[in-house]
Amino acid sequence: MVDVYVPETLEEAVSFLGLHAGAAIPIAGGTDALIDIRTGRSMPEWLVDLSSVPRLGDVELDGEVLRLGALVRIRAVELDPELGRRATAIVEAARVLGSVQVRTMATVGGNLCHATPSAEMPPSLLVHDAVAEIAGVGGRRSIPLAELFAGPGRTTLGPDELLTSLLARAPASSAGSCYLRQTVRWSMDLAGVGVSASVEVDGTVVTDARVALAAVAPVPLLVEAASEAIVGTNLPPEAAREAGRRAAAACSPISDARGTAGYRREVVSVLVPRALRIAWLRATGAWTQGVPAPVNGMSTGEDL
Amino acid sequence: MRIELRVNGDMYRREVEPDLTLLSFLRDVLGLTGTKWGCLTGDCGACTVLLDGEPVVACLQLACQVQDREVTTIEGLGTEEGLDEVQAAFVSNGAAQCGFCTPGMIMSVEALLGSNPSPSEAQVRESLSGNLCRCTGYNKIVDAVLQAAQDRQMANDGS
Amino acid sequence: MKAAAADARRQLAEVAARQLEADPRDIVAADGQLFVAGVPDRAIAIAEAARIASYEKSGALLTGQGSYVPEGIVTMIDPETKFGNVSVAYPFAAQVAEVEVDLETGEVTVLNLTAVHDLGRAINPMSCEGQIEGGAAMGVGLALSEEIVMFDGQIAAPNFHDYGMPTAVDVPRIVVNLVETIDPRGPFGAKGVGEAGIIPPPAAIANAVADATGIRPRAYPMRPWKVKDWIDSAERSHVVAGKGVPDDG
Numbered sequence: 001m002v003d004v005y006v007p008e009t010l011e012e013a014v015s016f017l018g019l020h021a022g023a024a025i026p027i028a029g030g031t032d033a034l035i036d037i038r039t040g041r042s043m044p045e046w047l048v049d050l051s052s053v054p055r056l057g058d059v060e061l062d063g064e065v066l067r068l069g070a071l072v073r074i075r076a077v078e079l080d081p082e083l084g085r086r087a088t089a090i091v092e093a094a095r096v097l098g099s100v101q102v103r104t105m106a107t108v109g110g111n112l113c114h115a116t117p118s119a120e121m122p123p124s125l126l127v128h129d130a131v132a133e134i135a136g137v138g139g140r141r142s143i144p145l146a147e148l149f150a151g152p153g154r155t156t157l158g159p160d161e162l163l164t165s166l167l168a169r170a171p172a173s174s175a176g177s178c179y180l181r182q183t184v185r186w187s188m189d190l191a192g193v194g195v196s197a198s199v200e201v202d203g204t205v206v207t208d209a210r211v212a213l214a215a216v217a218p219v220p221l222l223v224e225a226a227s228e229a230i231v232g233t234n235l236p237p238e239a240a241r242e243a244g245r246r247a248a249a250a251c252s253p254i255s256d257a258r259g260t261a262g263y264r265r266e267v268v269s270v271l272v273p274r275a276l277r278i279a280w281l282r283a284t285g286a287w288t289q290g291v292p293a294p295v296n297g298m299s300t301g302e303d304l
Numbered sequence: 305m306r307i308e309l310r311v312n313g314d315m316y317r318r319e320v321e322p323d324l325t326l327l328s329f330l331r332d333v334l335g336l337t338g339t340k341w342g343c344l345t346g347d348c349g350a351c352t353v354l355l356d357g358e359p360v361v362a363c364l365q366l367a368c369q370v371q372d373r374e375v376t377t378i379e380g381l382g383t384e385e386g387l388d389e390v391q392a393a394f395v396s397n398g399a400a401q402c403g404f405c406t407p408g409m410i411m412s413v414e415a416l417l418g419s420n421p422s423p424s425e426a427q428v429r430e431s432l433s434g435n436l437c438r439c440t441g442y443n444k445i446v447d448a449v450l451q452a453a454q455d456r457q458m459a460n461d462g463s
Numbered sequence: 464m465k466a467a468a469a470d471a472r473r474q475l476a477e478v479a480a481r482q483l484e485a486d487p488r489d490i491v492a493a494d495g496q497l498f499v500a501g502v503p504d505r506a507i508a509i510a511e512a513a514r515i516a517s518y519e520k521s522g523a524l525l526t527g528q529g530s531y532v533p534e535g536i537v538t539m540i541d542p543e544t545k546f547g548n549v550s551v552a553y554p555f556a557a558q559v560a561e562v563e564v565d566l567e568t569g570e571v572t573v574l575n576l577t578a579v580h581d582l583g584r585a586i587n588p589m590s591c592e593g594q595i596e597g598g599a600a601m602g603v604g605l606a607l608s609e610e611i612v613m614f615d616g617q618i619a620a621p622n623f624h625d626y627g628m629p630t631a632v633d634v635p636r637i638v639v640n641l642v643e644t645i646d647p648r649g650p651f652g653a654k655g656v657g658e659a660g661i662i663p664p665p666a667a668i669a670n671a672v673a674d675a676t677g678i679r680p681r682a683y684p685m686r687p688w689k690v691k692d693w694i695d696s697a698e699r700s701h702v703v704a705g706k707g708v709p710d711d712g
Contacts, residue, residue: 004305004322004368027366034325034364035345047322049369075358099434100412101361102346182568184608184686187433187632188347188624192687257612257620263569263688270567298565347623398589401597425636433630436623441600442631444593 002037006049010135010164013053018137018160020046026162028071029105031098032114041153056109056164061086066128066170070109070163074121078103085289086170088282089124089177089196096120096181096295099188109163112148115155115219116190118258122149122220123196123212124179128168136161149219175200176282178275180297181214182267184258191215192259193267195247197275201283204234209279211243211272216251216264223250226272235280240273247272271297305368311336312380320367327351327362329370330377338378338407349435352408353377359415361434378407381414389459390414393452394445401439409435413449421460422453465650466529474525478512533648552649554656555581558599558663562671569691571607571672576664577638583646583654591656592639598660600634606665608633610684627684 005024007013017024024046027033036042050056056071059080066087068077077083078094097103097111097120111121112132122145130145137160145166150156157163177198183189194214200207209227214220226247233239253264274297281287308317311334318333327344330336330353342350344363351362354376382388387395390413400406409432416423416431423431428449429442437445472492479497480487489500498506516525533551540547561575578595585591608627612619620626645652669680678693 001321002323004366006368029364030366030369031346031361031364034366037323038344047366049366051369098346099349099361100415100431101349101352101359101434102364104355104358105360105364182570182687184627185630185633186572187430187630188436189627190624257625259686259688263691266691267568267687296565296568296570298563298568298570343623345622345624398593401593429631433632436628436630437597438601438628439597440593441596441598441637442634443596443637444589446631 002044002047004047004049006052008052010053010056010162013048013050014135014137014160014162016046016048017162021159024048026050026113028107028110029073031102031106032110032116050162058165059083061170064169064171066168068108068166068168070107070112070165072108073104074098074106074108074111075100075103077108081290083170086172086175087124087128087168087177089127089179089198089279090121090168092179092292093120093124093194093196095292096179096187108166112145112166113155113157113163115149115151115153117152117218117220118190118192118194118215119220120179120181120191120194120214123194123214124177125166125168126212126220126222127177127196127198127210128170129210130166130168132163133165133167134161135164140164142167146220146222151218171200174202174283176279176284176287178278178282178293178297180271180275180278180293180295182259182271182296186295190258193253193264193271195268195271195275197272197279199230199235199276199279199283201280204284206230206233206235206280209243209276211247211276213247213251213268213272215258216253216268218252221251223247225250230276235276237273240276241269243276244269244272274298307368307371309370309372310374312376322366322368324367325363326353326360326365326367326370326375329367330362330375336377336379340404340407342404342408347436348405348408349412350405350408352411352435354411354415357415357418359412359434376411376414378410381410389455390417390449390452393448393455397444397448397451399440399445399448405435405437405439409437409445413452416449417453417456421457423449425450464529466531467527468529469527470529471525471527474516474527475509475512478516478519479507482507482512482515550655552583552646552654554583554654554659556659556663558602558667560664560667560671562668562675564672564675564690565687566676566694567691569687569689569694571668571685571687571690573603573607573633573635573668575638576603576635576667577640578660578663579640579642580656580659581642581644581654582656582659583649584643584652585641585656586651586653588641591641594656595639595660596637598658598662599637599664600629602661602664603634603668604629605661605683606668607684608686610686627686 025044027047056069058069060067074094084091111119131142132145132148133142179196181191181194196212198210211226212222226243229243230239248265248269253261255261278293305322330339340350342348346361346364352359353362382391412435428446476487476490479490483505485499491500496506557579559577563572646654673679678697
């Protein structure tokens with residue numbers, strides 16, 4: 001029998017979590033937490049319902065800096081037109097997560113803190129240089145998002161700590177990003193491979209880039225070697241393919257119900273060039289604004 | 305825990321266990337069994353209800369988190385004598401076969417048409433992809449939704 | 464089923480005849496009423512007749528029974544060989560699938576599906592279409608995604624999302640054509656329609672994949688890593704895409 005505690009402030013929330021370390025877990029949308037409890041994966045005595053803590057659900061855009069509260073609903077991200085323009089990969093990840101119902105309930109923070117290796121939001125937030133803002137009994141701290149993940153289902157958060165928000169870069173121009181994934185079904189599926197890419201350009205020359213992967217390692221991966229292969233180029237196909245090869249070399253997939261290890265590695269080498277190409281087209285203004293990428297990047301009407 | 309919420313327009317105050325789901329609250333406490341008990345993992349959509357007009361799966365929603373909010377279930381739409389446009393279109397298009405997915409399906413449609421009164425076929429399919437149907441192959445459901453959208457617009461234009 | 468329905472109707476007519484003081488052979492049914500032929504005023508509701516029939520049997524349901532053994536058939540299946548004639552009115556069907564295959568990821572999209580079904584007589588055409596569409600959608604699942612994956616004798620993913628049942632975006636628009644051949648041995652000329660829709664899609668989709676890629680699928684479901692593996696193996700053995708499909712499908 002689980003009891004529910006509803007803190008009114010962040011301080012109340014973290015001190016309760018600290019007091020009941022190991023026995024209390026935070027609950028936001030509940031779409032992962034309740035399944036974990038039902039299947040016996042987690043057996044908390046307390047659920048700490050964060051819905052009454054102020055400001056955790058805010059979305060703010062200040063210049064290039066996007067702040068997403070941990071309790072922002074995935075559906076709200078999906079439907080935000082300004083984010084669609086400036087943080088396209090994040091919106092594209094939100095768009096394919098679960099179903100409309102699940103997106104209406106699930107939160108950005110929940111998707112990150114559940115630390116599922118195939119989770120949609122981490123790679124897109126990684127390519128937008130996300131920083132995780134964390135609050136605990138001892139105060140606040142910020143870490144690069146990549147450092148939040150410790151392994152499948154595990155984060156580096158202390159028992160008294162909460163992810164409160166994410167700071168991400170969302171440039172207004174000369175930048176583009178994209179999220180692609182491979183699945184068995186076209187909806188209601190978990191990624192066999194998830195790939196995010198972001199590109200910044202001067203004219204058509206790539207000045208900066210990021211590539212991040214999901215579902216091909218115990219934690220979401222930011223692959224610096226992949227982006228280095230395209231910086232300074234006009235993204236010719238060979239450079240994009242090289243980035244794909246480097247990303248494939250960097251991952252360590254497993255075989256499970258959603259694909260074999262060898263296949264996943266191959267798909268990484270396919271989706272990385274496609275994601276980079278779409279991000280580059282967006283950055284250079286050649287991609288019609290508002291048009292989402294096909295979920296696996298195929299059929300874009302041009303040879304990728 | 306004591307909760308207070310509105311279901312289909314009526315106010316309810318009840319004492320509930322903290323881990324009671326909205327699905328159990330609707331079916332077992334209020335006796336509203338139109339909302340179906342399906343997979344309990346958010347995969348099938350049979351328990352879809354509207355929470356302040358937005359679709360949620362009631363199996364993954366704690367009742368205590370619905371404090372002061374408005375829930376709409378299939379019982380809150382038409383009556384047997386006066387079906388609403390979506391229900392009527394489901395009947396006339398043969399969109400229900402065994403009927404188990406139908407209440408959840410219709411609630412997803414109500415949510416879609418609430419925010420997008422004239423959706424494309426692709427948008428209809430996308431909006432219904434969280435509601436599994438093993439009988440119909442979805443075609444007649446999609447047809448019903450497109451017709452309901454038209455019917456509702458004509459009704460609104462006429463009034 | 465037709466014979467059982469006729470048996471139930473006969474029993475209802477007997478109840479109505481007693482209530483209306485008429486001969487059961489003169490009882491006709493229309494608009495939810497049982498009445499004496501030519502005298503629509505002497506009527507009783509079917510529901511009322513059923514209630515009376517149930518009361519007369521101490522609350523037991525009124526049930527009709529019927530069986531049908533086609534002419535010339537003694538046992539439908541030979542107990543020794545297991546071969547035989549399992550139906551008196553075989554439905555026939557042809558389905559056409561159009562697919563798109565991502566040659567690099569192995570993902571298959573069914574773009575269009577046309578289902579032409581000989582079902583004897585379509586007693587309720589809308590229901591017949593629904594049965595065929597639903598069956599075809601199941602067939603799409605069997606072809607591409609549905610699978611219970613086992614690891615070491617355990618079901619690896621006992622849930623709906625890994626099982627892979629098609630959603631509304633996985634099933635294409637299905638065009639259904641009903642071919643009414645009015646089979647003299649079927650009830651009212653009808654044949655079966657419930658299962659026939661499921662059977663053709665895997666073969667049609669696999670043939671479409673073969674046509675698109677030049678490889679011959681060898682297993683269902685054609686999940687992306689299998690398709691990718693077949694494509695890679697074919698490339699290794701120098702089969703050129705679009706040419707030289709092994710002709711055994």
